[in-house]
Amino acid sequence: MVKVEDSDQDQIIISTYKQDGLIFSVGISSSTGKIMKIFLPKKDEKKNININSKEYADFEVSSEYEELAKKISKIYAGEKVDLNLNILDLEVHTSNNKSLIKTHFMRDVLLQTYKIPFGEVRTYKYIAEKLGTVAYRAVGTALRKNPYPLIIPCHRVVKSDLTIGQYVGGSRMKKELLEKEGIPIKRNMIVKDNKFP
């Protein structure tokens, strides 16, 4: 039986925006126009391109979505930016395509995380319980692979003891993101207030 691997390998358009010495980039599917990947800011431009070429077989750099990349930089800066979910590709793809959502569990985790309001946090346990499971740890594993950091605010998910927890961009970046949203943190611990569920 012959398996066709590259039937849905469409072209990815990469747009970037530079701000304060940081490079923000976003990958859009040329066929659907939806976001396939948000890259956390990088300092090194060459590194940025290397990641793209490693990730995608076929991509081109274009300024077409520069405004979108700019919006993402604003989220990083701590501004409250509303971006609708329908600009993201949230379909479940069981193929071995990279940077896509492969399971319903992962999709559910991402959707639940999206609901966390600006300036608030929830725990991994909370997300799991909302999904009716005790797979606390698997929630973390799913968020680790979040293709849309900042838009899907996985930085707002913290540990049950209220310490920050891990983050793909490093726990320092996670802490800074939370502080920029006005969440009080002492050492590595969220200071509990009435915004906590």
Next chain:
DNA sequence: TCGATGGCTTGTA
């Protein structure tokens, strides 16, 4: 397919 591995949680010392 199955064991190893994780952005976790809880209990115990």
Next chain:
DNA sequence: CTACAAGCCATCG
């Protein structure tokens, strides 16, 4: 307070 073990479950190779 810290440290560590056991439990849990989705994912990966």
